[in-house]
Amino acid sequence: MDLEGLRASIAAVEARPAGSEDLPPLAPEAHEAATASLRLLRYRPRSEQELRDRLAEKEHPPEAIDEAIGRLRAWGLIDDAEFAAEWVRGRRRRRGRSRGALERELRGKGVGEAHIADAVADIDASDEREQATELVRTRLARRYPGAVDREAAVGERRRLVAFLARRGYPTGLAMAVVDSELAAHGPS
Incomplete structure (x- = not known):
């Protein structure tokens, strides 16, 4: 669920009567934990564990957290x-x-x-290579509108490999993609 959809769902939940027929009212402490969770979810979707951790940091009792998380699941607001x-x-x-x-x-x-x-599951090695290639191409196009000379390519290679590494790409893949793209952007 995207952020706008989540916010719309939260608004619908808040508009419901406290003791609707399908769900009994929450205990007071669980109600406080659920309200705190709704505030957190307005900023961005979160995993169940993230919500549990944040509620525990705010010193909500474990039973109240469990009840609030159960209610959020029933409302369809959290789904890992x-x-x-x-x-x-x-x-x-x-x-x-x-x-x-x-x-x-x-x-x-x-x-x-x-x-x-x-x-x-849908991300395979070819997707990884394609994504890394697109990142490098974009970076090179922004930094070097023309060709990359041999001297600049040495430093640029190091920077681009580090750039891909920070995004989690394996070193071997990063080096292969960077070398290929630098060769393509080199002087004719």
Whole structure:
């Protein structure tokens, strides 16, 4: 669920009567934890573990956290599988992250291995190479509108390999892509 969809769902939840027929009212402490969770979700979607951690930091009792998380699930506001899939789509599109980097980020957010595997299942080696190539091409086009001379290529190679490494690409792939693109952008 994207941020706008999530915000619309939160508004619909907040407009519901407190004790609707399908769900009993929350205990007072659980209501506070659920309200705090809704505030957090207005900024961005979060994994279940992220919400649990944030609520625990704010010293909500464990029973209240469990009840609030259960209610958020019932309302359809948290779903780790959907969160992981959206995280992967967004981070690949906006940041150019590699499969390995995405897996590490999702683990850090407490997403389960099965959800992580499903979210990155469509990313294969050719997708990784294509993404890395596009990142390097964009960077080279911005820095060097014309050809890259041999002297500049030496320093640029190091910078571009490091650039891809920060996005989680393996060194071998990064070096191969950078060398190929520098050769293509070199003097004729």
